[in-house]
Amino acid sequence: MNPPARRQPATGTLILGALLIAIAAFGAGPLAWMVVRAVRDAPVSATLNDARLWAMLGRTVALSLSATALASLLGAVTGYCLGATSWYGKTAARTLLILPLAIPPYFHAIAWTTLLRPRGFVSLSLAAFLGVSPSTVSESVYSFCGAAVILALAYFPITMLFCEKSLALASPSLSEAARVFGANPWQTFRVARWPFLRFALASSAMITFLLASAELGVPTILKVRVFNFEVFTRLGAFNDVTSATLLTLPLVLVGALVVLSERRFTIGGLFQAEAHDVQPPMRATRGQAWVNRATFATAACVILAIPFGSVLADGWNAEAMTSMWILARRPAINTLRYAAPASALITVFAFALAWINRNAKIRRAAWTDWLLIAGFAVPGTILALALLALYDQPGVSRWVTPAALVIAALVVRYLIVGYRIVATAVAHIPDELVEAPALDGAGPLGILWHVVVPLTRVAVLASLAVTFVLAAGEIGATILLYPPGGETLPIALYGIEANSPHAYVSAMTILQLLILLPPLAAIALLVRFVPE
Secondary structure, three states: OOOOOOOOOHHHHHHHHHHHHHHHHHOHHHHHHHHHHHHHHOOHHHHHOOHHHHHHHHHHHHHHHHHHHHHHHHHHHHHHHHHOEEOOOHHHHHHHHHHHHHOOHHHHHHHHHHHOOOOOHHHHHHHHHHOOOHHHHHHHHOOHHHHHHHHHHHHHHHHHHHHHHHHHOOOHHHHHHHHHOOOOHHHHHHHHOHHHHHHHHHHHHHHHHHHHHHOOHHHHHOOOOOHHHHHHHHHHOOOOHHHHHHHHHHHHHHHHHHHHHHHHHOOOOHHHOOOOOOOOOEEOOHHHHHHHHHHHHHHHHHHHHHHHHHHHHHHOOHHHHHHHHHHHHHHHHHHHHHHHHHHHHHHHHHHHHHHHOOOOOHHHHHHHHHHHHHOOOOOHHHHHHHHHHHHOOOOOOOOOOHHHHHHHHHHHHHHHHHHHHHHHHHOOOOHHHHHHHHHOOOOHHHHHHHHHHHHHHHHHHHHHHHHHHHHHOOOOOHHHHOOOOOOOHHHHHHHHHOOOOHHHHHHHHHHHHHHHHHHHHHHHHHHHOOOO
8 A cells, every 4th residue: 555645845846846847848848849830730640651660660669678678687687786785896896887888879889790790700710610600690780689689788787776776775674584484585585675676677677668769879880770760861861850750759659658557567656665774785695795796797798898899909099099089079078068067967856856756646756757758758859859949049049058958958868867766766765764853853954965865875876877978978969959069979979980990980989988987987986985
């Protein structure tokens, strides 16, 4: 039975209203206005009455579901290793496997195509020892399954972080009590772990599905035709904004169905989770610790070291690195200039929304979800066009600069990601820890600073890291909004990928990784000071 929602203070309601209005002004509002204008200018049936489009939509949904299932499996295993117990080396393991998120998904595609190219070491070795044709090895990555695996490898850290933060808040006393009463390992898992894990899995699966369904770079590089390719073609090749906008309606409908399924699975959403006493996780046995370290070492080798080692070998060329560094300097500064404030705003908004909605009615939390998802479920190019159509007007553009529109688009696109990460942690804070300081005379700000922030700071830093790398890798929205001279690293790479030698593409990939790693290292150092 769900606990009754508590009455929110007037201040909290006003803050919530102001945040939602600001988000709607740069997200749902422009998108709704653009869709209404597109429906008015062209018949929906004429645009969508094409069997080829629906077959492509089915392929896109199947690809996204496959990538989500595999990412959920990988993320659940690694997240369980991180959250269920405490062991030496956990912080380093977490930091290592967050790195795939620091790499845009199409970089993963470039890495794997480089590793498995027909005349590469892997293809020639398999041909020599197993008799497998080099072309067969190369073609295996240029396929539906190859795209699904690469998307899963790119996005599984989202599930890992969600699961870790959920399991870290599960009281070890629940597991001990279950074992005392004779529960077997499976029963103990269902009682002590699953009630926390299911929220994280459902939320991260929704986010992964929407990210995978909106991804264009990986399918394009691997020559897998998806629905977004048609949207991009209508927009880029024919400048048909109306048709491209109408084509996003099926994607939005699919996203809405995914969100409804997620909310039904979690029986009312994140905010009705029962909170228990927060205790540090149990110390892992020596055997468990070694198994965990072996699991993470294997994952790091397969996901990072081997494929990106091939990129390093291919791109570590003095001439290529020098040329690409000259090209990458300004885009690198622009990337940091957009992504850093966007991730900071996302984390602040996410924390405020999660805390205000913690004991809110299910309906209000659902409306918040829908508003945030509105900007996440549509392609970034459509969101950018909506913002341009509404704000690039005489008398308005002087107040809303192109750089501000880029940051606004990034916040709207990825706020739901930060919100879900932080909300998972906030929802599990025991009421007693919040009510006790209030009885002693502590004010709301004192409770937030001395109780809520310490209990959620790992989730807050995780939100900052994840949204930073997602914003830094965004290309759909920024490619239409950036001002002259304001292109980002992904745009610079996208511009050279098709027409430059492979060594130059690899060199640009290496440079982007080297530029993005210092901010992530700074966040990792902050996480290191959080007690495990």
